[in-house]
Amino acid sequence: MSQLVIKGLQVGVETESGLTEILRGVDLTINSGEVHAIMGPNGSGKSTLAYSIAGHPKYTITGGSVTLDGVDVLEMSVDERAKAGLFLAMQYPVEVPGVSVANFLRTAATALRGEAPKVRTWVGEVKDAMSKLAMDPAFSERSVNEGFSGGEKKRHEILQMELLKPKIAILDETDSGLDVDALRIVSEGVNRVKQEQNLGIMLITHYTRILRYIKPDFVHVFAGGKIVEEGGSELAERLEEKGYAQYVKA
């Protein structure tokens, strides 16, 4: 049982005119096995929340705390956060030319497990996970994210989540740019990992579409850099009808 606790989180980003505040005090607790949907209009700070928890150097923490099972996450380097059990599935996964998916996955697994996975079982593990996500085995010889279609990039993110076995995963707009088939495959993957590994999930999305495949236990509406309303899955249905207009300052 793991618990990610975000308390009064304030985050800014350095701009030409100084530090601009983006997150204005975010409170959120995610337990193992729970799905929390974070919904909000563009520019509300949803991605900032995701990236600052993962430790992206662009963001400056100006207040509040983030702990995973009581341990201060904000003090950790980016790789230490992953080792502690956090995973961020990115909206725009980065291309790393010349580094094969196979090499990348094995290097990451080695770093997280503290020892290189046994070749025989590891190859089987990867193959198995790839076939569940309907990925061609030849995929593992390609350079990381290079020339991947939108759907391939997102499947690759979920593949990593499945293999690296985090405690808490943040999915940043994993649904964006996916057609219905890809959305279904990716969602099934997320549900499977959640089932098998009792994963806690922060599901960031702009649309309610993905929530038909991944059922949220909690829905948080994000606007102006903080959570402005919370509820169960019925809140998502209301957002579907009424949109975000009521939360955005006129």
Place this chain on the structure above:
Amino acid sequence: MSGLPTNYLTPTGREEAWRFTPLKRLSGMHDASTSVLDRISIQLVGSVRAGFNIETVSAADLPPKSTTEDVIIQRVRATASKVTHLKIDKEAVVSEPIFLKRSAGTDKELSRTVVTAGAHSKATVVVENEGAGTIGEEIEIRLEAGANLTFISLQEWNENAIHLGRHHAIVGRDATFNSITITVGGSLVRLLPTVEYADQGGSAELLGLYFATDGQHLEHRVHVEHGIPNGKSRVTYKGILAGAQARTVWIGDVFIRGNAEGTDTYELNKNLLLTDGARADSVPNLEIETGQIVGAGHASTTGRFDDEQLFYLMSRGIPMSEARRLVIRGFFGEIVNKIGIESVEERLMNRIDSQLAKVGE
């Protein structure tokens, strides 16, 4: 030898072709008053096999087929009395690579080589440059109709070597020239990887990789001359610089002449700077005299470590140092892995690794 100039104009450094080169470090090779040796420096590794032959012939019997404005190459041509000639037989398929090793002497020296790929032949030629030396050299690579030649030149010199060379391909009808130029060693290396087309339907791919550390000046002046219709060229050169005194120059001249209709070309140069103060000059230059072409483009980027790449890798638990190593090895690997000769690929990656270790990467 008629028509070749006999009194060379010593460059002053103000000429376009020389403005990036530190002339003081050429050991006088550009100056006609410096004495140089006429010496054959290339030798076949192993013995001759079926499908090709190598011989030394009089320069008068094998004059250059291309012209050059480079004073050092002009000097090579005027000085070299003998030429090494590697000849791949017509229609021969030489499955194992042909290795040529260059051993330079202690004096300054000049030499000429000709590689002829016979019609519809297929072969891979690897030129290995190692050790010390101060050398000016030309390799003219002639691809007859339908020939398919992979030409790999490896500059794995030690830290004092000076290497001034021109590797010029003349691509025949429907011939395919694939070249890979790797420069990791040498104090000063200035190479002219150049291509012209003798007939229609020729295709050339020029891949290059250079890695400069402190005190190295590595210069590659690519020139693809599309003077014939329906030629294709792809140029991709990548460089890494580590150390405040590391210096690289990449010139990419691609000329599409008025009659070269149906030309298809793209050139790309990418440089990764690992250290402040390192300097990479990158000058793509595309000149197009006809609109009747398939495509023409160029791109050049020079930058530091991509923070987004490092963040991505680290967010998967990979420590910073390991993430940097992955990115750097990936950057090199994109070119090195194209060589397709495992022992050579491994040797190069090991050399790169040990040079990286010296600069703390």
